[in-house]
Amino acid sequence: MILWRAALRYLLRHPLQLLFAVIGVALGVGVVVAIDLANSSANKAFTLSAEAVSGRTSHQVVGGPEGVPEELYRQIRLASIPFDSAPVVEGLAAVTDKPGLTLRILGLDPFAEGPFREYSPGIGRDSDFTRLLTEPGSIMLSAATARDLELRPDMDMRVQVGGKARSVTLVGLLQTPDQLSSQALQNLIITDIATAQELLDQLGRLTRIDLILPDGAAEKAALQQLHSYLPAGVEVIRADQRQQSMVQMTRAFQLNLTALSMLALVVGMFLIYNTMTFSVVQRRPLLGALRTLGVTRREIVRLVLVEALLIGAIGTLLGLALGVLLANGLLALVTRTINDLYFVLNVRSLTLTPFSLAKGLLLGLGATLVAALVPALEAGRTAPRSVLSRSHIEGRGRRLLPWAVAVGTGLMVLSLIGLLLPGNSIGVGFICMFLLITGYALITPGLAVWLLKGLQTPFNICFGILGKMAVRNLIAGLSRTGVATAALVIAVAATIGVGLMISSFRVTVDNWLHSYLSADIYITTQGNDFGPGREPLEPELMERLAQVAGIDNITRARHLRLEDAHGFSELFVAEIPESSFAGYWFADGDRQQIFREFNNTRAVIVSEPFAYRRDLKRGDFLTLRTQRGEKQFRITGVFTDYGSDQGRITIARSLYQQYWPDPQTDALGIYLKDTADTDLLVRQLRALAADIQQLMVYSNRDLREASLATFDRTFAVTSVLRILAVLVAFVGILNALMAMQIERSRELAVLRAGGLTPQQLWLLVTGETGLIGLLAGLLALPLGIAQALILILVINRRSFGWSMDIQIDPAILFQALLLALIAAILAGIYPAWRMAQTQPAQALRDE
């Protein structure tokens, strides 16, 4: 149809504008899709491996930090309770020849396995399974995992379990019926109970007992019967609840990434809005002519919307492709963070779900339509008689200004009220942030005019009539500059907000580490994930250490994972000298009193995220499942801790041993005599342990650096998102300002005809765009700081329970200002160059 052809050709005649709009949508959609794919791939991999490990299990018998006594399984089997049960020993093994690769050990009983896991070994099905039972150290792997490890049956593999070197033999391959099962079994070592117990030093103990209980009333009866057998400290939980708890752990982390990716989309939306508004403003005479010819308002609105959809569709398709590419990179970052902070997860491939892609498609097209709606309606309102009347448009814009300021202020007040209301919803926090952004965007044109008016005189004095003209042009062209400036402000503010949040967090963590880590050297065994705990230190090693010269004091600690209906948390068993206790930051209470109560009463101290998640405060009681049954412990203090977002309960070692008969230690804090050389001792201690157990020995400084490195890794993905938002912002600035200047070609040609030299033209154009950049940069500062405050005080607190110091780093503010300014000046270069190259007569004729 000819009308559509007219619109399409308009787009093609403005290829740069079209290109930038498409890039804007593509980047916005790409970032959202990438994060979504990375998150969903990680979740999918987790669910698959969790399902592979739990099979058809409906309930699990779990114990305290030490797991479940093996005897209990025997009792349950002998009791002839009418349901299936199977013992499980689970742990992790690092492959010695493949640094960084961790496999999950799953020790099973082939006699009991039948109803639980399809792939699991069953006696008589294949002779390999018999070897599992009869040959110590024998394991099975999926064919794919064996291939990755370059292993064939009867070959040995060296692994590190809890810091100790072990060797296992592959006796057979697990046959998987399909790709999905193969994916589920990747990086899983299947072995029998005895081998697993031996490898993990858990003789006589199980990680858990899996059960398949009937549904409904029979479930209740079965549970009742079961409970009569359970010793103190052992509990039955639903298998899906356990899996849910683990997914829950990463929820806040993933939600934050999603929200940050949405920020990129919002910036992208402003870009589309700006492009469409601009193309409408630019085409007013054309639209007016069409209206005079009898094209209806509805047809004009449809025309603009279809144009926008076209841009949106191309941008979205490119965005989906970009998203898949980006997701491959982000997946590694997301997986690494999950591994650093939550649990061991191997994700080897991106799962391209149609749902993720459809969501991206819908989001891209939806965002484009929403962004184009206002300009489309505006185009539909073009009255035929106002053809060529720019003053009419600008007049309308100026009349709308007070309304925009009023609505914008209203939205910002609403956002503030929402933020001040009590509540823990992360979603509400993000909605308030987006309300604030929209409100501020609405008042930006008003603020810009006000600032520009103030700049008229200084510019006149500094740059003469040209300077004054540049300022006046911007004020007079409010319909173009207003939206462009608002788009810039949003984009630049997003980078400030995220930047300040990360830097505040980093400074706080650094300060906290300085204060919290007080020993000179730390020794620990290699960490485990959600299993029963870290491998204990060999007693022989402890004896050797006690004889090393230069050591003043050694404190012992134990890291254990607790699991209950609320999910997972860490129990930190510690001997804390009073001098080290001084390094703890408590939210309230007298430190000395807390110290006394911590060491002398049945009391614990809990970390801030723990207290936040469980809604606990100082003086409350916490129930823990001990080996002597459920016991209540008073919370004597709530301390700052950035070590775990799941929360930490710290208990005095002497108190712990009263309720858990566990004399073991998995970490040591070593305090040196003043004369000792730390680095020398670190080397000495490593050498001392080498033949017994592989340990991690850190000096205070090394541990601090390693912790900060983990922090940086955690925020690597956030930083990548920030860079992408900056990129979208940069494209937005270029797009808006370049289009604005190109549209002024005739006006500039008139100036050239009137005697303006090419140099003066350069100055005028880049001066104007630079001024908008400067203005946007300045106006972005308060919004960026406000966004950082919301991220720090509301979002992070609600997501992770962390409080942190607010650090306004001037370097980040300066970078943002520079970003806006450079992008804006660059945006002026092309139109200025084009105009300087073109003969004024040609430009006048082309118009």
Add this chain to the structure above:
Amino acid sequence: MSDSLVRIDNLSKSFREGEAVRHVFQDLNVTIAPGEFVVLLGRSGSGKSTLLNLLSGIDQPDGGSVMIGGQTLTTLSERHRTLFRRRHIGFIFQFYNLIPTLTVVENLLLPLELIGTRDSVARQQAQALLDEVGLADRADSYPDRLSGGEQQRVAVARALIHRPQLLLADEPTGNLDAETGRQVLNLFNRLARQNNMTTLMVTHSLEVAGLADRILTIRDGQLLEEAGVEDRQ
């Protein structure tokens, strides 16, 4: 008058200029017969273009009514006025207002397409009309490649292509040199009369006025009928 194509009754229009209200005209009355060529004279700012806008339905009066071909425009909704305009009115502007992103022939096809004619006959019709205005060889050029006179000839063809009942022209030669203006005007006059179209043309040119059947002048907000063209000559 039942035999009139255009009938204006007590038409009033004013504009707000800041706090003040400027009355362009009040209680205008006029009728135009089918096939009549009427020229509208008046000083700049006297309201000539405003009257044209009201006649085409692209603006609404403060009071009074406009009736074209028995249809009262002033009671129609905005949408129906637009649908009426695309079918029954042709418009020629001083600054051509061709669609820059459409070729010459496409500019002609657009009004036909808007009224639902989209076949090979339409294309032949456009080609024939281009032939008549002497631009058959420029059918596939874009408007910005054409001279002012050529652009205005395309605009004339575009206004005529869908055979509207009423042709409105707002200073169609105002932007052209005398010779080109004369050529465009003769073309316009010939085609309009050939197709028996009713025409209302705003102009400053007395030469143009010489072609008209009737001359109307807006002065001090009133519409005055000038003496017969023959008398003036």
